[in-house]
Amino acid sequence: MRRLTAHFIPAVLSLACAMPPAAAWAQQATSLPPNDAPSPAPNVHPDVRLPTLNTPVRVEDIKVSGNKQVSTGAIMAVVPFHVGSMVTQAQITQGLQDIMKLYQQQNVGGKFHQSLNLDGKRVKVEWAIEETGGPAHFDKPLVLESLGFDGNLHVSTSALKQAVHRQPGEQVTPATVLADEKAIQALYVKKNIGVTIVPESRAPHKDERVTLTYHLTEKAND
Template sequence: MFLRSLLAPSFLGVSLAAATFSGMITTGYASAAIPAPTVPLKLMTVAVQGNHQVPTADILQAFGYHAGDTVTRNDLAAAQKRVGALYSSRNVGASLGEQMKISDKGISVKLILEEQAAGAAAQPTALVLDKVEFQGNRKVTTAELEAATKLRAGGPVSNEQLSADQQAIQALYKSKNVGASFQPQATYPNHDQHVVLIWQIHEQDKSAN
C-alpha cells in the first residue's frame, strides 16, 4: 500500500502492497460508529507490535503523532504512509496492519508489523478476493451495487480496481441523488493472500442537509 500513494482519504487502511511491502495494509476498528475522515479525535495511545529489524523509536518518529495529539483519520492515513516509507528506506520487507479503537472522541492505535527475514527479496504479492459484501445500503440495492462494480470473488484485487469500484459506487449514488460516504474494509482472515472486502456504506437522509 504505502509504496504507492493512498487511493483516497476514505480508503484508510485498504490498499495493496507492492515492491518492498508485501501483503495488504489492513485497518480494524473497534467502535460503534466510524467517524468521518476529517473528524478530530484525541490520540490516546500509539503502540507498535511485531517489529524486529526497525526500532520502535524510529517507527514512532516516522508515525509522527503521540498520545495527547489531536488527529483525524486522514492524518493517520498519512502517518501510515510515512511508516511505509521508513521501511522502504531501510530495504526491509513487511506487511502492516493497523488496529484502531475509537471511543467517544478518543482513538487508540496499534501498528502490527510482519517483517520479512533480513536479506529476503521482497516480491509483489498477488491477492485473490474471496468475498465482497455491501453493508449499510438501504436506498441502493446490493444488486445495483454489484452491477456497477467490477471486483468479484475469485478474481484478483489491486489498488486500481479498488479505486475504480469506489468511483463507480459514488457515481451510482450520485445518479440516484443519494448522499453517502464509503468505508471499505479489507482483511485476510487466513493470513495468506486471500482477501475479504466489505464496503461499509453510510447513507445520508436528504432531510439532514
C-alpha cells in the first residue's frame, strides 16, 4: 500500500515473522529484498526521484508501535542508528532485522511492518509490531532431516547449500535458521539480486526431526 501526503512520498515495506510452537517455529519471513527501493507514487511528477537504496538519508523520526512484551527501550538499544543519523535504506532494514532477532532471543512471536516516509534526503521510520501471543518456548533443538530451496532462478541450489551453515543431520534452532537466512541474503547481495526469504519447517514424523525449505522470491535489477 502506498500513501501520499503533502510533504512525504512514503514507501511501505513489510514482512511477517511468526514464532508458533513446536516445529513450525521456522515459518517466518525475516528478510527484505536488499534492492527493493521504493518508487514514486503514480500521481507524483515524473521528475521527482526518491533516494536509491544506498543513498544516505537523515533520520528525522523513529516510531515503534504495538510492542508490549518487549520494551521500546530494549528495541531501540539494538537499533544501530538514532534520530539525526545518516543511514541508507539497507541499514534501516537491517535495524528491523536486529529487532526481529531481539524478539527471537526473547522467544516472543510477532509480525513486523516497516514504513519509510522519504522526502529528498530525509526519512521518517515507522516500525509496527504485531505480537502473536505469548512466548514460544522450545525444550531442545530439532534435528534437520532434509534441506531444500525453491524459487531460486539466478542462484544455483548447490551454491545455496554451500552458503548455509546447517546441513541434514545437524541440530537447528530459530537462531541458526536466522543465521542461515542472512547467509543466503549475503550471497544474493554479492550477485546484486534482491530476495525475500521465507523458511518453512515441517515435522512429518511427529518427532524431533524436521524438514526445512527456504522459499525464495528473487528480484533482479532492471
